Amino acid sequence: MKLDEELLKEICEYMGSDLNSAPCKIIRDHMEACPNCEVYIDKIKRTIEIYRLADQCEELPEKVIRNLLTCLKLDDPSKTCKK
Amino acid sequence: MENNLPEEELVARAKKGDQAALSQLVLNYSSRIYHLGLRLTGSHQDAEDILQDTFLIMVKKINQFQGKSSFYTWLYRIAMNVGLRKLKSKPRKYEHISLDDPDFERVSSEAASEWPDFGYDIVNDPHFRQRLDRLIEQLPEKYRTVFILRDLHGLSTEDTSRILQITPSNTKIRLMRARNFLKENLEKMLKTEMQL
Numbered sequence: 625m626k627l628d629e630e631l632l633k634e635i636c637e638y639m640g641s642d643l644n645s646a647p648c649k650i651i652r653d654h655m656e657a658c659p660n661c662e663v664y665i666d667k668i669k670r671t672i673e674i675y676r677l678a679d680q681c682e683e684l685p686e687k688v689i690r691n692l693l694t695c696l697k698l699d700d701p702s703k704t705c706k707k
Numbered sequence: 708m709e710n711n712l713p714e715e716e717l718v719a720r721a722k723k724g725d726q727a728a729l730s731q732l733v734l735n736y737s738s739r740i741y742h743l744g745l746r747l748t749g750s751h752q753d754a755e756d757i758l759q760d761t762f763l764i765m766v767k768k769i770n771q772f773q774g775k776s777s778f779y780t781w782l783y784r785i786a787m788n789v790g791l792r793k794l795k796s797k798p799r800k801y802e803h804i805s806l807d808d809p810d811f812e813r814v815s816s817e818a819a820s821e822w823p824d825f826g827y828d829i830v831n832d833p834h835f836r837q838r839l840d841r842l843i844e845q846l847p848e849k850y851r852t853v854f855i856l857r858d859l860h861g862l863s864t865e866d867t868s869r870i871l872q873i874t875p876s877n878t879k880i881r882l883m884r885a886r887n888f889l890k891e892n893l894e895k896m897l898k899t900e901m902q903l
Contacts, residue, residue: 698730
């Protein structure tokens, strides 16, 4: 298994250890040889990705921005750039 | 006004009452604050209220921002406080549940059920998104807030801790439990809906 160094760092931080510590070395050794951990971690990452993607599908409606600027008594600066 | 001014300059101008700088700050953050409110409450109307109240406070109090933290940390903290107050004013949608740490003994069975690929089309399906929303709404607030800030908005553990006024250790523990809860329940949902 190719280890995601960022993820390993996060797991080690969660355990209160840094990357070169003994507990972190045990995790690294285990994960390099454990396909089930790979699937588990992949599912966690994909859970996050699914929610990020879902957020991207929800755009901030133009009307909401207009209402906001009106409520704050501010102008839309982009309007001055439009012809 | 130049629309690519550094944030510090925009904040400095906004503090002096520059309306264009204030507008630019509002536009720079409006989408993020709206999505924060939407994920926190699950309601478009509440998200719009949170957006307006957050920026009303920002405009009123920007002179009090001393630059001890970054501007976005300060703004997110306002938004989170506004959002949590909004949540408290409403009846709870779901029963409170307590979350445990992941059961790593069960990881041994993970390989048996790999997930399909989720493209934009699947996630953009209103029914699928509704189910996703329902899952995140079931997460108790203290976990949901951490998941939103760390994983959806990409904030660091330190900034998340500052915004929520909890220790970095607590942030990490809550994040791990939140991620695990969503993953477990997403898996159950996929099993039922997609016959995995």
